[in-house]
Structure formats: structure tokens, C-alpha cells
Amino acid sequence: MGFPHKPHARETVVLSKYFGDADARTYKGWVKRGGYEMLAQALTMEPAKLIDVVKESGLRGRGGAGFPTGLKWSFMPKEKKKPHYLCVNADESEPGTFKDREIMRWTPHALLEGSAIAAHAIQAEVVYIYIRGEFTEPWTFMDRALADASAAKVFGPIKIYLHRGAGAYICGEETALMNSIEGKRGNPRIKPPFPAAAGVFGMPTTINNVETLAAVPHILKQGAAWYKGLSLSSPKSTGTKLFSVCGHVQKAGNYEVTMGFPLKDLLYELCGGMRPGRTLKACIPGGSSVPILNREETESCLLDYEGVVEKGSMLGSGGVIVFDDSTDMVYQIMRLARFYAHESCAQCTQCREGTAWTTKILERILAGQGKMADLDLLLDLSENMTGKTICVLSDSCAAPVVSGIKRFKNEFEDYIAGRRRPVMVA
Amino acid sequence: MADDLVNLTIDGVPLSVPKGTLVIEAAKQAGVLVPHYCYHPGLPVAGVCRMCLVEIEKAPKLQIACATQVAEGMVVRSQSPVAKQGRTGVLELLLINHPLDCPICDQAGECELQDFTFQEGRPATRYSPDYPKRFNPVEDFGPDVLYVPNRCILCTRCVRFMEDVAKEPVLNVSERGDRAYIGVHPEARLDHPWAGNVVDLCPVGSLLSKDFLHKARAWELDKTASICTGCSQGCNVTLDTRDNVVVRVRPRSNLDVNRYFICDHGRMSYRWMNRGDRIEAPLVQRDGELHATDWDEAFERVATLLRGAGGRAVALVSPKASTEALFLARELFAGLEWTGAFQVVMGEEAPLAGVPNLALRAERAPNAKGAELLGYSRHYAAALAAAESAAIVLVLDEPDLVVRTAGSLIYAGTVLPDGARAAAVVLPIANVAEEDGTFVNRDGRAQRYFQAKPAPGMARPAWWVFSELAAVAGRGEAGRVTSADEAFERLTASVDGLRGLVPA
Numbered sequence: 001m002g003f004p005h006k007p008h009a010r011e012t013v014v015l016s017k018y019f020g021d022a023d024a025r026t027y028k029g030w031v032k033r034g035g036y037e038m039l040a041q042a043l044t045m046e047p048a049k050l051i052d053v054v055k056e057s058g059l060r061g062r063g064g065a066g067f068p069t070g071l072k073w074s075f076m077p078k079e080k081k082k083p084h085y086l087c088v089n090a091d092e093s094e095p096g097t098f099k100d101r102e103i104m105r106w107t108p109h110a111l112l113e114g115s116a117i118a119a120h121a122i123q124a125e126v127v128y129i130y131i132r133g134e135f136t137e138p139w140t141f142m143d144r145a146l147a148d149a150s151a152a153k154v155f156g157p158i159k160i161y162l163h164r165g166a167g168a169y170i171c172g173e174e175t176a177l178m179n180s181i182e183g184k185r186g187n188p189r190i191k192p193p194f195p196a197a198a199g200v201f202g203m204p205t206t207i208n209n210v211e212t213l214a215a216v217p218h219i220l221k222q223g224a225a226w227y228k229g230l231s232l233s234s235p236k237s238t239g240t241k242l243f244s245v246c247g248h249v250q251k252a253g254n255y256e257v258t259m260g261f262p263l264k265d266l267l268y269e270l271c272g273g274m275r276p277g278r279t280l281k282a283c284i285p286g287g288s289s290v291p292i293l294n295r296e297e298t299e300s301c302l303l304d305y306e307g308v309v310e311k312g313s314m315l316g317s318g319g320v321i322v323f324d325d326s327t328d329m330v331y332q333i334m335r336l337a338r339f340y341a342h343e344s345c346a347q348c349t350q351c352r353e354g355t356a357w358t359t360k361i362l363e364r365i366l367a368g369q370g371k372m373a374d375l376d377l378l379l380d381l382s383e384n385m386t387g388k389t390i391c392v393l394s395d396s397c398a399a400p401v402v403s404g405i406k407r408f409k410n411e412f413e414d415y416i417a418g419r420r421r422p423v424m425v426a
Numbered sequence: 427m428a429d430d431l432v433n434l435t436i437d438g439v440p441l442s443v444p445k446g447t448l449v450i451e452a453a454k455q456a457g458v459l460v461p462h463y464c465y466h467p468g469l470p471v472a473g474v475c476r477m478c479l480v481e482i483e484k485a486p487k488l489q490i491a492c493a494t495q496v497a498e499g500m501v502v503r504s505q506s507p508v509a510k511q512g513r514t515g516v517l518e519l520l521l522i523n524h525p526l527d528c529p530i531c532d533q534a535g536e537c538e539l540q541d542f543t544f545q546e547g548r549p550a551t552r553y554s555p556d557y558p559k560r561f562n563p564v565e566d567f568g569p570d571v572l573y574v575p576n577r578c579i580l581c582t583r584c585v586r587f588m589e590d591v592a593k594e595p596v597l598n599v600s601e602r603g604d605r606a607y608i609g610v611h612p613e614a615r616l617d618h619p620w621a622g623n624v625v626d627l628c629p630v631g632s633l634l635s636k637d638f639l640h641k642a643r644a645w646e647l648d649k650t651a652s653i654c655t656g657c658s659q660g661c662n663v664t665l666d667t668r669d670n671v672v673v674r675v676r677p678r679s680n681l682d683v684n685r686y687f688i689c690d691h692g693r694m695s696y697r698w699m700n701r702g703d704r705i706e707a708p709l710v711q712r713d714g715e716l717h718a719t720d721w722d723e724a725f726e727r728v729a730t731l732l733r734g735a736g737g738r739a740v741a742l743v744s745p746k747a748s749t750e751a752l753f754l755a756r757e758l759f760a761g762l763e764w765t766g767a768f769q770v771v772m773g774e775e776a777p778l779a780g781v782p783n784l785a786l787r788a789e790r791a792p793n794a795k796g797a798e799l800l801g802y803s804r805h806y807a808a809a810l811a812a813a814e815s816a817a818i819v820l821v822l823d824e825p826d827l828v829v830r831t832a833g834s835l836i837y838a839g840t841v842l843p844d845g846a847r848a849a850a851v852v853l854p855i856a857n858v859a860e861e862d863g864t865f866v867n868r869d870g871r872a873q874r875y876f877q878a879k880p881a882p883g884m885a886r887p888a889w890w891v892f893s894e895l896a897a898v899a900g901r902g903e904a905g906r907v908t909s910a911d912e913a914f915e916r917l918t919a920s921v922d923g924l925r926g927l928v929p930a
Contacts, residue, residue: 190472346580352603360557364554364556384515
């Protein structure tokens with residue numbers, strides 16, 4: 001990290017090395033720091049060789065799904081018969097996540113360089129960087145960086161375009177993102193066909209997250225073995241990861257640690273622990289879409305793909321939302337459900353109707369008008385909303401509800417039984 | 427051949443279907459209708475309603491039958507508890523915002539939401555009665571289409587029809603989440619010449635025909651297979667009748683002619699089938715006036731005229747007449763010098779852009795091709811001129827008749843135009859809804875239509891009238907025919923160009 005706090009001694013700063021260093025934003029400043037060397041080298045390499053290096057590094061998608069990046073690239077047709085595209089998912093809209101924002105604010109050239117290398121690896125001549133509409137400042141820096149780097153002709157034959165989203169959460173879903181780029185409503189598409197076969201404009205496409213691509217030049221520079229070595233735990237989770245910590249900690253912000261770092265240490269050491277007099281109650285480790293962990297689970301959790309799954313949640317995007325003992329979990333879960341109800345694209349029945357119904361039930365419980373049967377109804381409804389839709393927005397609404405009821409049932413029961421003063425939610 | 431077939435099992439029924447077939451279509455072949463809303467064979471797959479969830483062995487979760495292609499060795503279970511539970515869940519969610527106004531909804535009785543809810547829905551809702559349902563006011567989408575958003579289940583069939591089939595994308599899904607509704611372009615109306623199909627495509631009572639609004643309940647309707655008379659395309663339709671009144675025309679699927687659609691012109695061209703001012707008895711000229719009589723006298727009069735006629739006979743026929751009637755009418759004049767002609771009303775051509783070779787044709791006549799094949803010509807003016815000096819003129823159901831002749835005029839028609847008042851004999855005939863018959867469309871396809879309601883009074887199908895006449899007058903070769911089928915068999919055996927045709 002380095003912004004707004006000084007980097008902590010236990011951080012492993014790779015991507016965030018120049019956060020807070022305004023000179024690194026400029027083209028000249030970036031080149032001075034060794035930028036674009038790896039791109040120049042990559043452009044001379046065989047695409048297949050590049051893919052092998054990334055495969056070897058163990059890099060996995062940082063957007064949330066954790067799919068091995070090299071493997072994803074290898075799905076693109078080897079023999080190029082149609083134009084290939086790279087889409088960069090910079091629509092970071094997962095509540096609790098703000099790592100891509102910082103990468104674009106401080107090191108826009110890192111993203112551009114990684115994107116161009118990836119484009120070469122998948123034989124794409126066009127890159128679309130889909131930037132969240134609300135990201136005005138990152139957009140400004142990215143726009144300037146792209147203009148400067150393009151003027152310096154560093155991208156070879158590769159053409160990079162910035163595409164600005166209009167503020168829909170669902171456009172962070174890769175197929176909805178492609179529809180949005182095409183000028184259509186941001187609705188997720190049914191798969192198959194998968195993007196590598198028919199993506200944006202019906203052409204073979206790879207979609208990668210900002211943080212994933214920003215890591216690629218480092219892997220080329222320091223080697224796959226180095227990256228693979230940056231792991232404290234599982235060999236399946238390698239490298240460093242930016243965690244965006246927010247909520248009830250003393251020092252919220254982005255922290256870059258190696259995979260397998262203990263969540264407990266992240267919260268208590270790097271983030272300075274809870275506010276005075278408060279204790280940890282719960283934590284969402286990977287953005288709002290993943291199940292909530294309770295205190296015990298949080299404090300014993302290792303931050304890598306496998307470690308978080310072991311505790312019953314997912315690493316997701318690395319958006320760590322921390323709740324202390326002052327938190328009303330029922331209210332927080334309602335807020336999450338309301339978000340999903342607002343953002344549902346309205347295609348699938350379970351999501352369109354289920355997210356809204358879930359919200360209504362939670363609001364009623366908060367208003368002191370709930371029934372004990374509502375909890376079973378919520379669980380049954382969540383079951384209906386899981387694994388049955390085109391994308392996982394519906395599942396994402398169900399996850400905090402199910403995990404919340406499982407771990408904090410007493411809080412729901414307090415509202416229903418009238419032991420807690422009702423909250424009127426508008 | 428065998429390489430292109432895929433073997434699979436659906437609900438225990440082993441099947442071999444072509445590679446690439448969707449599970450939902452393969453299931454139909456196993457006699458299984460997987461409940462669905464957004465899927466329609468005439469539209470691109472959307473996969474959004476999630477109703478057609480089925481269990482597929484080895485798949486980690488339920489799959490939608492409409493977007494899953496068959497695979498070798500696939501085992502599909504549509505009736506397993508998990509699959510049913512998945513669909514019951516969808517139905518429950520579809521109903522939470524759906525008003526239970528079936529008693530006043532036009533769709534009731536032919537509503538897929540109703541049907542599948544009865545089939546596998548929950549017996550009662552768990553949605554609190556305290557929660558309001560989504561509300562949006564009724565919208566006037568276009569000349570014949572009303573949108574009732576409260577009933578909408580957002581299957582997007584209408585949106586996809588306008589976008590991918592009509593290629594005039596004026597509809598969309600507006601808003602998100604449970605606030606979503608079908609929106610119409612602010613500067614456009616749903617007035618495409620084929621827009622009425624969205625009403626048929628709508629699986630619920632959300633898109634309604636203004637023409638049919640509150641006219642009849644679906645279960646009161648009798649349905650008869652017919653052919654549209656609106657133009658020479660020959661779209662297959664169903665005539666919906668209630669108490670012997672045609673109240674609605676809907677498309678009947680025929681993948682070779684009209685797929686699943688008909689145009690609005692054809693859809694709305696049915697009121698004339700219910701006309702009240704029909705000729706209900708044969709009429710004969712007596713003392714300068716037409717007098718009602720029985721068929722025997724009428725036939726005898728015509729037979730006498732035919733026997734006495736020497737010289738030219740002219741037949742002016744409607745291209746809306748059945749092939750059978752046109753054939754038998756011609757047989758009547760065997761041995762005479764004969765001129766037959768028809769005139770075609772022309773209109774604007776209106777193609778359905780997304781379907782090849784499908785349009786509302788400029789020729790607004792269902793059987794012009796049939797008439798042509800039978801030797802009737804398009805030189806109507808010449809035939810009219812020839813009629814002036816002809817010995818006998820037969821007019822078959824030409825309502826705008828203006829004919830002058832020195833000979834005898836025989837008029838066979840459904841209604842009596844002024845021009846027919848000078849006829850020696852008037853023969854009352856059935857209209858297309860009242861008889862069996864065949865039209866030959868512009869591509870030479872003979873298509874059978876069936877009787878949907880009785881003809882008024884003594885009116886009879888024209889094929890029957892001409893067949894009886896031929897028998898009474900001793901014309902024609904093989905005597906009476908007793909059905910349209912028989913008449914068609916006879917004409918395909920004897921007329922070049924129609925030889926060997928089988929009505930489809």
C-alpha cells in the first residue's frame with residue numbers, strides 16, 4: 001500500500017508499490033520506474049510462451065471467481081480466424097471493493113501494460129477497458145495515461161479503448177459487460193457459448209480483471225517461480241493480493257499481502273484493530289456477494305482461495321467488510337439484499353422477484369412485524385435463488401442471507417420476538 | 427445420417443434426435459412438455475424465465491431445457507423432485523407480483539401461467555398479503571395492442587419478436603429488478619403490420635388485442651383450421667368461433683408458409699364472415715323481380731339456360747372462391763366457348779423481415795394461383811367486354827359487380843350486390859368460414875380449410891351448388907360430388923398444373 005497509510009512492514013508491495021506516488025502516474029515517471037520494458041519484451045515473444053509463463057505462475061483471476069488466468073487465455077483459438085478481443089473489467093462495483101480504483105488512480109500505466117501483454121498473448125488487436133461510470137478520477141488518469149502511452153507508440157499493433165460504464169453493478173458480470181460494450185442493455189448472456197468462442201461482437205474474447213492484468217508485467221519481470229513463491233499456504237493460490245478493508249477498523253484502506261496471509265493479522269495488525277472498546281463481530285472477506293463469517297471463523301481464516309472456502313465463504317474480490325459488536329446484522333443484511341434487489345437486471349425470475357421479496361421480508365422483520373416462519377421462508381427462498389439463474393447475482397443476494405441467518409439467528413429472533421426496538425426502513 | 431443423431435433418454439423414454447436439438451424440443455418427441463415461458467420455437471432463445479429447469483444426470487445443477495443441447499447418452503429428468511421443486515419455486519416467484527384477476531382476464535383459459543400453476547404450482551402463496559404487488563398503469567402500445575404491465579412476467583417474447591423477427595425494435599425491458607416492465611419507444615407505436623403477433627406470443631394476459639378485448643372467454647371458443655383469405659401468401663390460421671360467430675383469427679403454425687405468425691391485415695379480416703345481409707335462399711327472376719324459391723326450381727332454371735345457350739359463356743369469378751368451386755364452375759360450361767377471368771385487389775406489400783418468403787402480399791387474394799391453374803385469366807376487362815355479347819354469364823361472388831350482358835346472368839354469391847339484381851338466377855353460397863375447400867397459394871401450395879360455422883338459410887358451398895347444377899343440366903363428366911375432398915380429387919386427376927397435388 002502506501003496510500004493513505006504508510007506501507008506496513010508485513011505487506012508485500014508489488015502492485016501497490018507506487019500508490020501515493022503521483023510521478024508514477026505519468027508516462028515518463030512510469031518508464032523511469034521500469035515501465036513498459038516487459039511489454040516491449042512480450043511483444044517479441046510467442047503468444048503461447050507468454051501463456052505458459054502465466055500458467056506457471058499460478059495467477060488466478062482477481063475479480064472474484066479465481067479462475068486460473070493462463071488457462072483462461074489458453075481457451076482462445078490458437079489459430080486466429082476472427083478478430084480477437086480483450087476486455088478489461090474495470091467496473092469494480094462489488095460493495096466493499098476498491099482495489100482496482102487505486103490501481104487506476106496511481107498506476108494507470110501498470111494496467112495498460114498488463115492489458116497490452118495479455119492482448120498479445122491471446123492474439124487480440126483490440127482491448128476495451130470497461131471503467132465503472134462512477135470512477136471519474138480513475139477515468140481521468142487512465143484517459144491521460146492511454147493518450148501518453150499511445151503517443152509514445154508502446155502498444156505496437158494493439159489498440160486500446162476506454163469504455164465508460166453507466167453505473168450498473170451487473171455490468172461487472174463479464175457477459176453483461178460485453179453487451180454493454182456493444183451498446184446493448186447490460187444483461188448477462190447464457191453460456192455456452194463462452195466468451196472465448198463468442199464474446200464481444202460475437203468474436204473470441206477474454207475478460208480479465210484490472211488487478212489480474214496489473215500483476216502480469218511483474219510476473220514477466222521477476223519470473224513465474226518468484227510469483228509462485230509468494231504464497232504462505234496453498235500452492236493453488238499464488239502471488240500477492242490487494243485487500244480493500246472497510247468498516248469498523250481503525251485504518252481502513254487497501255493492503256497488499258501474499259496469499260495465505262492470516263485475516264486476523266490483516267485486521268488487528270495492518271488495519272490497527274477495532275475501534276476502542278469494540279470487539280469484532282463478523283466479517284465479509286470477499287466483497288458483499290460472499291457468505292458472512294463470524295468472529296471465530298474470521299480470526300482463524302487464511303486469506304487465499306482455499307482458506308476462505310474452508311471457513312464457509314469465498315475470497316471473492318478481496319473486499320473485506322468488517323463489523324464490530326455495535327453492528328445490527330439484520331439491518332446490514334437487509335442493506336445488502338436491497339442493493340441486489342436494486343441492481344438485478346430483471347432477466348431471471350428468481351433474481352428479479354426473489355431479491356425484492358427477500359428485501360421485503362427483511363424489512364418487515366426489522367420493523368418488528370416478522371414471524372418465526374419468515375426465517376424458514378428466507379432460507380427456502382434463498383435456496384430457490386441459488387444455482388438456478390444465468391449469472392450469480394441471485395446467488396450473491398442469497399449468500400449473506402443464508403450465512404447471516406445461520407450465524408446470527410438470535411438477532412433475527414430478537415426482532416421477531418419484540419426484544420429489540422423495531423427499525424423503520426424507508 | 428446416423429452420425430448426426432444423438433441418443434438420449436428423457437423421463438425414461440429413449441430417443442434419437444438430430445445433433446444440436448434443444449432438450450425442450452427433444453422432450454416434445456418423448457411426449458413431455460417441459461413447462462416454459464420465455465422459450466418459443468419462432469424466437470431466439472433467451473433463457474430468462476428459468477421455468478424449464480430439468481435435472482440432467484452428471485450436471486452439477488439444474489439446467490434449462492430451452493438452452494441446453496442434447497448430448498450423446500444424456501439422461502434428462504423433468505419430473506424428478508428436484509426439477510419440480512425448481513419450477514415450483516419459479517412459479518411462486520412469478521405469482522408474487524401477478525394479480526390474480528383471472529376472472530376478468532382475456533387470457534384465462536389459454537394462460538400458460540394458469541396452466542402450469544395448476545400443474546405444479548404451490549397450493550397457496552407465502553407472499554404476505556400486506557405487501558403491495560407491482561403496479562404500472564395499462565398502456566396503449568399500438569392500434570390493436572394493449573399492455574397490462576401488472577400481469578407481465580417479463581418473458582421478453584414480445585421484445586424478441588419485434589427485434590429479431592419484425593426487425594423493428596420498438597419494445598424493450600425498461601427499469602431493473604422487480605420494477606422492470608416492457609417499454610415502448612417514446613417516439614414509436616407498436617404499429618408494425620405484423621405487431622399483432624405479440625398478443626399471441628404473450629404467455630399471459632399482459633398483451634391484449636383490443637379487437638378481442640372482453641369479447642369471449644377462451645373456453646367458449648370452437649377452433650377450426652383455416653387459411654387466411656387476406657392475401658396470396660396462404661398463412662395457416664385458426665378461426666375461433668363462439669355461437670357460430672367468428673370472433674378471432676389466430677395463426678396456426680406451418681413452418682413452410684407462415685411459421686407461427688400472421689399479419690394484422692389477415693388477423694382483422696374476419697368480420698365479413700359474420701355479415702348479416704346474406705342471401706339465404708335461391709332467387710329467380712319473375713315479373714321483373716327476384717323471388718325466393720327452392721333449390722330445385724333454381725337448378726332447373728339454370729339448367730334450362732345452359733341447355734339453350736349457344737355461343738360464348740363468360741365466368742367472372744372471385745379469387746377468394748375455393749379451387750373446388752372454380753373447377754366445378756368451369757365443368758358446367760363444357761362444350762361451350764368459354765372465357766373465365768378474375769380480378770385481384772392490390773394493396774401494399776408488408777414483409778416480415780426476419781422470416782424468408784413471408785409477407786402480406788400485394789395481391790389480396792388467397793386463390794389467384796388456383797384460379798390461374800384452372801384456366802381463369804387475369805384479363806378481367808377483356809372478359810367483361812366479352813360478357814356483353816355472351817349467351818350466358820356466370821358471376822361467382824364478385825361483390826363489386828358491374829356487368830352488362832345481352833345474355834343470361836347467373837349470380838352465385840354470399841350477398842346481393844346491385845349489379846346482381848338483373849340476374850336470371852341468384853344462387854346463395856357459403857363463405858370461407860362455412861365450407862370445406864382448398865386454396866392454392868402463390869407458391870403453388872394447395873391448402874385445405876374447414877367449415878367453422880353453418881351457412882345461413884339455404885346457402886350451400888359453391889362446389890355443391892355447381893356439382894348439383896352439372897348433374898341437373900347433364901354437364902360434367904362424372905356426376906355429383908358429395909364432398910370438397912371428392913371435388914378436389916377429381917380436379918387433381920384432370921387439370922394439368924394441379925395434377926397430383928395433395929392438400930396440406
